[in-house]
Amino acid sequence: MPIKLWAKPVVLILVLIGMFALAHWRGHATGFQKAMEIGNAALAQQKAAFLLLEKQRVERELAALNALQKRYQMQVNTAHQAEANYLNDIERLRTQNQQLKRKIDHVTQRWMDEKQQFHPVNCVFTRGFMQQYNAAFGLSSEQTCSASVTSGADETSCGNESSDAQLRPSDITQRDILSNIIDNGEQCLALKAQVNGLLDYIKGLQQ
Structure with missing residues (x-):
């Protein structure tokens, strides 16, 4: 059946619309795919950068820990x-x-x-010598007196002991x-x- 003359422009318009829609769909699909690829690449790059930073951080902490352990040892x-x-x-x-x-x-x-x-x-070491000797080692006056008294002699306080008494022999x-x-x-x-x-x-x- 022959196509009427007024129908030809309509068919042509429909064909053009279809081609435009197809081109638009293909362009959209291609753009979306490309955007996904770019996004995935960027995400992978960010993950790689994060993993690298994390690895470097762990290595630094491990090195610091090893240094502390070595210093402690x-x-x-x-x-x-x-x-x-x-x-x-x-x-x-x-x-x-x-x-x-x-x-x-x-x-x-x-x-x-x-x-x-x-x-x-x-x-002969005198009682006075022994008092001085012991005092040089930080002993108290009572201790120095006790250490310097001759065996069997009367004990006398160092503070009241005369100079002559200090010249008496000790048993040291x-x-x-x-x-x-x-x-x-x-x-x-x-x-x-x-x-x-x-x-x-x-x-x-x-x-």
Whole structure:
């Protein structure tokens, strides 16, 4: 059946509208797809950047933790070494004390003259000497008096003791003095070792 003349323009318009609609739909679909691809790429990039930052943060925290752990271990090792050194010093001082005391009798019982003749030691320590000696170690006046009184003599207060009384002999011998000095020397060296160990420990904490 032949198409009427007035129908041809209508068909043409419909065809053009259809083509335009198809082109618009394709353009919209293509644009939407492209927008999705761009959005997904941007999202993936942001995720990658976030993961990278998170990884770097974790690595920094792990490095800081390892550094703290290493520093703590060094401090522990320093403390153990300081303790070991101190204990070794104390043991060495005890051994030295025993060795020195074994020689006391040899060097306090007699003396030898230029002719190699031996004579008994005759050394007198006065009560006043012992008072001064003990006071130098921080003993109280009562303690120094008690330590300097001759065995069997009347005890007199140091404050009331005359100058002549301080010149009376005490019962302290050379052997007693040397033994006391050896013990005091051990205590002083032990305190020195303790202080040095503490200083080493503090130095280790500051590393």
